[in-house]
Amino acid sequence: MTQKYLIPLTAVFLLFLVAYAGAGAGLGWFFGIVFPYLAVIAFLVGFVIKVMGWARSAVPFRIPTTCGQQKSLPWIKQNRIDNPDTASGVFIRMLLEIFLFRSLFRNTKAAFNRNASNRITYSWEIFLWLAALAFHYAFLVVLLRHFRFFTAPVPSWVQFLEALDGIVQLGLPGLFLSGVVLPAAVLFLLAR
Numbered sequence: 121m122t123q124k125y126l127i128p129l130t131a132v133f134l135l136f137l138v139a140y141a142g143a144g145a146g147l148g149w150f151f152g153i154v155f156p157y158l159a160v161i162a163f164l165v166g167f168v169i170k171v172m173g174w175a176r177s178a179v180p181f182r183i184p185t186t187c188g189q190q191k192s193l194p195w196i197k198q199n200r201i202d203n204p205d206t207a208s209g210v211f212i213r214m215l216l217e218i219f220l221f222r223s224l225f226r227n228t229k230a231a232f233n234r235n236a237s238n239r240i241t242y243s244w245e246i247f248l249w250l251a252a253l254a255f256h257y258a259f260l261v262v263l264l265r266h267f268r269f270f271t272a273p274v275p276s277w278v279q280f281l282e283a284l285d286g287i288v289q290l291g292l293p294g295l296f297l298s299g300v301v302l303p304a305a306v307l308f309l310l311a312r
Contacts, residue, residue, distance in 0.1 A: 221256075225249045248312065255305035258298040261285055265298075 139151050191198045191205045204210045216222040227248060233241040265282050268274045286294045 221249060221252055224252055247308070251305045251308045251312075254301050255309060258302040258305065261298040262302065265296075 139155075142148075142151055191203065198205070200206075200209050201213055201216070204213050213222075225246075227245045228242045229245050230240055230242055233239050261281065265278065265285065267278045268282070271278070282296075285296045285298050288295050288297060
């Protein structure tokens, strides 16, 4: 076993020993209340540090992610969503990218077509986009449904989301749509 795996394994084992000894000493409140909050804070701080490190790092190559006409001559129509020159255009483009995976929607696959004298043909990868969208939105529904475990009166929007997700009433326990879509999308993405 390399040291790369040994350090986290040792940390988890030591954490188990500390929790076991603390539970025996009557510190259940610490490990049930304080420790989870410390873990969330440590995760958020580490996440912010990692993102700030990525933001400060140099980008060696410029990779264009747009395919529309940029702002140039006045008689050439600019694509304001693909190549925005205003803050509102950037905001709209980011909303479309974050919530609809717009660049993945335009993804194409190049291949040689043996029947047409080895010409390159392009095919649309719509199923990759659909599987990624289904996976992320099903995962979001699962995360939002878990709010019921962290709130004393369960919010009405969580109950509505759970009723909507469990609209297919098959068997007991109930079948949630996200419970079917999430593994199916993961299996498709992994098989791809």
